[in-house]
Amino acid sequence: MSGTQIHVITLAEALPEHFPEVLETLSALANLCRQEEGCIRFDVYVDSTQPYQLNTIETWRNREDHQRHLDSAHVARGVLSLIGKMKGLPHIRILRPISELSE
Template sequence: MTTAHDHVHVVATLQAHPDHVAELAALLGELARTSRKQPGNLRFDVHQQSSNPNQLITIEHWDGPASVDAHMTSPHVGEVLGKLGPLLAAPPQIVRYSQIA
């Protein structure tokens, strides 16, 4: 059994090329739907910045590091990562956070 302090949050920040925002949003939406079905996923949301619609983020909540590792090496994540390059204006920033309170 995991506790809240075992949980991991992952925040990915993605800057889309202006002409690929809709395509990136659709790709991330599909990633979210698939990821929500994975063991250990507690939440997976996609957000668009209000003042900069080219910037999207994913906020993921996992029950522990092993679930994140399994997610990051899953085939559907590999497929998404393979499609990201032409859609992005800059490399994605993916950061893991551990819950401390």
Template sequence: MNHVTIIGTVTAKPETRVELQKLLSAQVGPTRQETGCINYDFHVDATDPCVFVFYENWRSQQDLDAHMDMPHLTALFSQVDRLLASPVNIRYLKMHSEIM
């Protein structure tokens, strides 16, 4: 399988943390319904409530690219400069263990 795994880290400004968490939480349901989404899991850092992490698996790079163009992300993308303390960090991973 040539699926794509990413870990996306988003860091809120302290004063926008609650607003950003609501916007990010609202992405989970629609994203999980997208074609090619294997899993889309939303986390908050255990020691820093301003740091949010997405663990995502997509069937292909094309599916991930299509996700990035989805209308439900528009509200988030239009506000990142105001909400984020630093740029979004996306790490691409390659699985070395067998899929169960």
């Protein structure tokens, strides 16, 4: 199992008419994700200048834990419940420290 933490930033935009429901879904999902093995951080933010823009910032112990998270039933349910309530697809960035570039 890889010992390098990974950081994930997800950018998404809720449709205005579904914004309260999207917030509720993401809040519930965040609470479940925080309980997962290997989850160090999972926070949901609203952009202060674009109120329907949502961001998650996550830190996982390693890639394997993050993949297990992506494969979980609660993530699948959450994603399915957001269909038709979001503007386009989310933009997901998986980041690694620059110290890994020399390895």
